[in-house]
Structures are given as C-alpha cells and as structure tokens.
Amino acid sequence: MTRPDTDLIIAGGGLAGATLALALAKAVPSLRVTVVEAFPLSPEALPDSYQPSYDARSTALAWGSRLIFEELGLWSRLSEYATPIEHIHVSDRGRFGATRLHAAEHDQAALGYVADNRWMGLCLMRELLETHVQWEAPAEVVDMMPLPEGVRVSVKSGEDTRELTAQCLVVADGGRSGLRETLGFQVRTHDYGQNALIANVSTAESHRYTAFERFTDAGPMALLPHGSPSRAGHQSALVWTLTDEALEELLALPDDDRCRQLQQRFGWRLGRFTRMGACNHYPLKLTTVDEPVRPGVALVGNAAHALHPVAGQGFNLALRGLMTLVEQFRLAVAKGTPIGDLGVLKRYQTLHHQDWQQTVQFSDSLIRLFGQSPPPLAAARDAGLVGLDLLPGAKRWFARKAMGIGGRRAVIDHPARTSRESVKHE
Template sequence: MTHPTEETRDLVILGGGLVGMTLALAAAKKGMSSHVIDRADPAELTAEGFDDRATAISTASWHLFENIGIAEGLEEFACDISAIAVTDQNKPGRLDFVPGPDDGTLGRMFPNRRLRLALFEAAAKEPLIHWTAKATVTERQRSQYGVAAVLADGTKLKGRLMIAAEGRQSPTRDSAGITIAKWDYEHRAIIAGLTHEKPHDNVAWEIFYPAGPFALLPMNDDADGTHRSSLVWTVSEKDGAAVMKLGDRAFLAEVEKRMGGVLGRVLSVGQRSSYPLGFHHTAKITAERLALIGDAAHGIHPIAGQGLNLGLRDVGALVEVLADGARLGLDPGDPEVLKRYETWRGLDSFMVALATDGLTRLFGAPGKTASAVRRLGMAAVQRTPMLKNFFMDEARGVSGDLPELLKA
C-alpha cells in the first residue's frame, strides 16, 4: 500500500482553515481524496482563549455542515439569530428583519474555535483526507499532467487539482499571476466578546455610525446565566490604534455610549483583536489545474457578515462541478470542469461584494442629510415586505443559484 505522502490524490488543498477543511470534508463525502497542507499548528488554533471571534453561519452554510456530518456536534454551541435590528445611530426609524413562522432563523452564531474543532476532528477521522499541519510550501508545480506541492522538508505531495484556500494573502494566487482588484476602506474592525445586563433575545443589532457599523451579535449565555454578545466595531484606521490601547474601563464606556442601552449595562469585555478592512476581488478564480476559494478569491467588508458564507458557497459549487465531472469520467483538473466553477461563482461572489461595498459607502456617508436619507430608505424597506424578504434571503444565503450541498 502506498504511503499517503506518495499517493497522487484528487485535490491538493493549500490552506486548512475553515473553508479549506470544509472543502476537504465535502469532497470526501463524494469519494474524492485530498492532501490538505496548512502552516498553522491546529493545537494553537483550537486552544482555549486563542480567538474570541465568532461567525454568523447562514442557513445555507448550516445545510452544508449537515450534509458533511458536522452539524450535530456543533448544535449545542449555536446561538440562533431570530431577528436583525438596523438603526442609524440609534435614531428613530429602525428597520427590523424578523422571518416568518416557517422560515427558521436568519443564521446561527458560533465561536470560531468550535467550528475549527468540529472540522479538525472530522478531518482526522476521514481516511480520504491526508492532513499535513505546521508545513511550509516551498514550491507549487502545475502542468497539464498534474499538480504538486513541495514542502520545506522535501516532501512532495501530488494531486490532480490545486486549490488555493490560504485567505486574502494567498501566495498560490499570487504565484499563479492572477490579478486582483483591491482597495482599502481605511477602517479597522475591532472584535471582542461582551457580557451585559439584559438578555439579547436572539436579536443581532447593526447600529450605523459615520465611521462604520457597530454590530452586536448574540452568543449563548454562560453556564451561570451571564448574557453574552460578540462585538464587531468598525473604526477609522487613524483611530484604530488608540481604541485598541484604551484600558478596559474606558473601552467599556465607549462601547456603552454607542450601544444606546439596547443590552443594558456592559459588565465585562473579553480579549480585543483588530484587523484592517479591505475589499479585493480577483479577475478570475481558476487557472491551469488551479481553483481559488474563499478569501483567496474575494474579500468583502464584514458589514453583512457574509465572508465565510461566501467561501462556503464556493466549496459547495466546486464540489458539485467536480462530482458532476467525475460522473462523466472527467479529471478534477479538466478545463471544462473549472470553467463551470468560474462562471458559476465568479458572478455571484462579485454581486455580493458589490452590494456590501455599496452598503458600506451608503452608511459611511457623513452628515445630517445622509443620515436623513438613510432613515428614509430604511423606513421604505420596513414597509415593503418584498424588499425585506429579499434582504432576509440574502442573509440566509438561500438566494441565487445554490449548490446542492447548501440545500436542506
């Protein structure tokens, strides 16, 4: 029997984060084998307290987790988002998104650590996944015959299709010479866990300020009943360092001021992290025996919380075209297979990116007039069920040409 490192597998996935590992598991469910290569140490990524970040998983993404068998173990960590309240600086004229009785939730909040653990545990049990962690790729080879990744220790992992899943700084994308359009919003997102006095009642708050959105996302209560939410606060780049340096009490006071009392007093704030916000989109998401997924292909403003969900739609679409190709006897790296992925995902992800960029600019326009126009627009949406349903379907990720794996 050949050792996994000598075996030519269907996929060589560079990047074993949330998107890369979901792809490996989804491909395995369709009988496709993969090498997954990641720089990080999984023990560090899943350590208690490493990452206070949480992610909103759309309804469609949850179906994907159900279809690859990790939903059951995650269920207990989920906090449903049953409504979204949108306001312009807590002024009158708020917009509420509340799904109908048969529509289910608008998504579920999960600690990133729990998502990673579920994926890593499932991958460790899957014989079709050969996972190499703490590895550096020194050379990427692609030709008409196949692909290979050469590691720093000289190991060569071979396959038929290379997948770039390393995130927004993807070296695989850059070495393939794929051009990228990008601009910087000159803003930073500051992320922290909060405990607060009043229950959140499963409502996600999106409070818009001229510097950017201030979002409060519901998390499960602690075992002792302490109420928790995850904060994503957008500040201008020039204020970012100062806000990060504030002492806990001063930071709490600033947060409380912006919350307008919606969750009562803020009791404590967890570890803060921050990252710069930008938009990037590649001109194409495929090349010879190469496909880009997730942030390697597109990075959007977190205003709508769709970044990871967009990457998981890539996963569903790519697995579907690969499985359809395999049924016709096509190789995973076949240009026809990749072309279908390109046309399917290229436009959809660009439309989402465009919409979130437009929202960012609309809500970022300063001044009283802009605020009045926004509130007028929000009032119009509030009164128009069709528009509301459109936005809710977008949030749930169920609009557009959905891959099978993202359906119930």
C-alpha cells in the same frame, strides 16, 4: 503524467480547506484528497471536550450555511455551541430609521448562528478523522509547476521539501495567502480606510438572541448574540469599525473607558456595557482576484475574495463557493474528466462569480450608503429603513440576503445524479 500521487491537494487546513475536504469525502469518495496544513495536527492533539473561552473569535453563520452543514452531516455536532440569531435590528445612529427581522416571520428556527472558530475547527477535525482524507502537517505548499495532465506541488516540512503530483491544487490558505502571490495571481484591493475591531462584550441586559447592525457617522458596528445556544445571555460578539486614529486611541484606554466609548457609540438598547474582552483588529479591505482559476489551480475562500464584515457574509459566501466547486468536481469525476481541467474550473468560477457579485454589491452598498452622512442622504436612508420595515416584499428580499438563501444551491450529494440536476433553486 502517470497516475498522480493524489488527486487533489488543498493548501490550507483552516475552516475553508477543512470544509472542502469534508465535503469532497462525502460527495466524491473516490477522489483522493490531501490537505497540507502549517499547524501541527494529530488525533492525539484533539481535546476530548470543548471549553468555551470568553475571548474566543467567532463567525456568523447564515441559515443557508446551516443547511450546507446539515447536508455534510456536521450540524448536529456543530449546533452544540452555536448561538442562534432569532432577530436582527438594523438602525442608523442618531436618526429614527430602523428595520427589524424575525425568524418566526419566515417560519425558521433562526436567521443565522454565531459559532466560535475553534469549535468549528474541532468539529471539522473530528469528522475528518472518520474519512480517508490524508494530511501533511505541519507542512506548507511553497510552489507549483503545471504539467500537461495536472500539477507538481512542492511541499515543505521543516527543512525538507518534496514534490507531489496531483490533478489539481486548491489554494485555501487565507486572505494573506503567500502562495497566491508566489503563483502570480493578480490581486485587486479597495481600502475602506478603516479597521475592524473584534471583541466579545457583556451587557447588563440580555441580547434575547438579537443581532444589532448599527450604522454611525464614524462607521458601522455589529453586535451578535454569543455564548450559549440554549440561554439568552448577556454576551455578544462585537465588530466595531474604526479609523486608524480612533483605533489607536481606543486601544490606549483602560477597559472601563473602552466600554464607555462603546456605550456612547452604540447606545443603550442592551443596557450598560459591563465588560470588553481581548481586542483583535485588522484593516478593512475589499480584496478580489480577477482570474481565481487556472489550469490545475483554483483559489477559494479569503484567498479568492475578502469582504467587509458588517453584513457577516464573508464565510457564508466562501462556503457556498466551496459547495459549487465540490459540485463541479463531482460532475467531472462522473464524466471521467480530470478535476483540474480548465473547463471544470471555469464552470465553477462562472457559477460562483454570480453569487460573489451579488453579495459584494449587497455588502458594499451598505458601507457606501451608511458611511456617508450629508442630510439629504441621511434622510433617504431613514426613509429606506422605515420603508423596508413596512414593505413585506422588500423586507423578505433583505431577510433572504441576510440568511444566505434565495439563490442557486449546489448539488453535492448522490454522485450518480446527472448534470441536468446540478442546478436547483430555493
């Protein structure tokens, strides 16, 4: 293959794809990046201002993710509508066990943040307009053929399909990736037999910037502070785990009855639930791909792995993986190695897999431990939560997991740095 049409094609311009494109534009400016996105995008379509919606879907951002966005120069813009999590309260419904985490105990402004997905996307788009990243939108990658020195990618726009050559293709089109299946990646799925109901709710009492993780006999639920970064208001983002039957029954109820059901399940720590907004839901599964890289192809974000949302680790894990991939691309470019080289992608996979494995074990163990209620196990859980609250070392470990820090951090800036500096620890 002669000089390719572009160096990297990113299939999917959502949060993962757009963040990867921005990070590469900052860290490896010599790399030509093309993003292929199915949703129509143009500078003229971006609104001049952002108006938050009560029913906006949101994402929990760990403190470690804030550090990444700061490194990308995006946090000052993103923080305008990012609600801080200053406290985390973990409890087991109907039992005495509980533990509490506070940002001040770790000399941090917050343990994490909650930001609307639409606001995050808008911030990324505005920042990307100031870079050299190219967009193909509306369009989609429908197929890929490996070449000796890269890949040939089929891009469909309307009724027309054309081919682009590149060193590498990154698949970032989400957990329901059709491209992943087209390319023959083998997906393993563990079905939790439950659903996540997502909605914004209002309560009589202020959340005081507190996130609640509440484990119940019917499954875990989370309430995250939402609505304002400067005023501790009464709006929270709800993630409620429900069986198929319970979900169907809940969705059939009037709004007031839904609030009463939630009240019964969560309790009164935030006073009376006064409103529940539009409800979205999806089945809960742990999705993994055994080999998420091939010569010239890498899966990232939910296309590579999807977690249970109870611990709020999904996007944060994906973000750390993206930075690891950027780091390996930067080192490859510095050495003159094609970015689609299998050795480059395998190095990314090895480094990210360590993080993935630890995060999955952390999240999945919470589900398995708190998803069962035999008396001896319930008593052990309570003792564990109380012990966690009393033992500084264990509590610090738990807090750092929740904050997304403590492990390896990728070096994505200063292209001239050598590979010896490619590993640093918190």
